[in-house]
Amino acid sequence: MKLITREVDYAVRALAAVARAGGGLSAAGLAGPAGVPRPVLRKIMQALSRGGITRSSRGRGGGFVLARPPRRISLGDIIAAVRGPLKFNDCVFGGALCHNHRTCLLRGRVAAIERKVLDEVRRVTLADLS
Amino acid sequence: MKLITREVDYAVRALAAVARAGGGLSAAGLAGPAGVPRPVLRKIMQALSRGGITRSSRGRGGGFVLARPPRRISLGDIIAAVRGPLKFNDCVFGGALCHNHRTCLLRGRVAAIERKVLDEVRRVTLADLS
DNA sequence: ACTGAATGATACTAAACTTGTATCATTTAA
DNA sequence: TTAAATGATACAAGTTTAGTATCATTCAGT
Incomplete structure (x- = not known):
């Protein structure tokens, strides 16, 4: 079971690069250094923007900046944006069958375990990972 | 991400049934009540036996018994037997590429988070789940 | 011995999820 | 007007999970 999928890993690296850069960075500018296929990184950055972690500006000279300081962006936020919320707990019988x-x-x-993991991933911030 | 896959869920239910029964139970005897396809349950029970959680006896009248008391069978044991050891942590670059x-x-x-989850799943025993 | 009930091992198919690709529309600065 | 950028979305390939099928082996009962 993977908590950190490839996409999450990419997302963390890309966000760390954005944090370091200070100014805005385009997907193309990010993909190269991170060694990630450009279309993949674009999809990830789009997900991060939809999730409110980055803000994007379109058009020539556009790119991505962090929506808030690294200390306020948690690993949990990143996972949620890229993969959706954690669900350790998919009931096999979907609620309908199981009384x-x-x-x-x-x-x-x-x-209970899931709540603890959530606590943990929320405690780790981008500042810790940069 | 699923910590508890369908197979783990099945395994827990089946083991709980074995624990309740006291004596030996066959895969066929387990599958019906648990509402699990018989061949699937057989595969799971085989994995549990290989993992040393149950002991099996073959031939007519055979079946499965717990290899040790429920209190000494942890959710972690069950997960490991059915799915292999937990790995939250699959490095994208496989170690070779990433310096x-x-x-x-x-x-x-x-x-660190993985270690905590391991602690947690080891702390929950079959006795807690029956 | 023979037979039927049971597990051991393994190969195969189907469904779901992850990863990566491709395309077109829209926005913006030069 | 054009080139550089993101937004949205559809598609393809690969991997994992779930379920099926089969044959070999063991063992109790007759």
């Missing part, structure tokens, strides 16, 4: 859904012992335990 | 492998900040953080 124990609310009381299921496994699910309760796993939900 | 920062040892110092990579992201990897260090994620490894």
Whole structure:
């Protein structure tokens, strides 16, 4: 099971580069140094913008800047933007079939673990990763 | 991302049934009540036996029993047997290409989180889940 | 011995997710 | 007007997960 997929890894590297640069950086400018295929990086940067982590400016000379300081961008934010929210806990029986859904012992335990992981990934910030 | 895949979920249910039964249970006897396709359950039970969580007896009247008391079978054991060890941390660059492998900040953080999750899944036992 | 019920091992198919590619539309500065 | 950039979206390939099928082996009961 991967917590950090390739896309998350790319996203962290790209954001670190944006943070270092201070000014705006284009996807093309990011992809090269990071060793990431340009179209992939574009998709990732778009997801980060949709998630409110970066702000983009279009057109010639455009690019991406951080929407807030690195210390206020968490690994959890990045994962959520790129992959959607964490879900350790996909009930096999989808709630409909399983009457124990609310009381299921496994699910309760796993939900608790998931909350801890969420705490952890929110505690790590881009500032720690740059 | 799923910590609990369908197979792990099945495995927990099946083991809980074995624990309740006290005596040995066959895959066929387990699959029905749990609502799991029989061949799937067989594969899972085989994995659990290979992992030393259950002991099997073959031939007529055979089946599965727990290899040790429920309190000593952890969710971590079950996950490891069915899916292999947890790996949050698949380095994108596979170590060969990436010179920062040892110092990579992201990897260090994620490894720490992984250790915590390992602690957690080892702390939950089959006895808690039955 | 024979038979039927059971696991061991393994190969295969199907579905879902991840990764990477391609295209076209829109915006903006020069 | 043009070139450089993002927005949106559709598509293809690769990998993982889920489920199926088969044959070999073991063992109790007759």
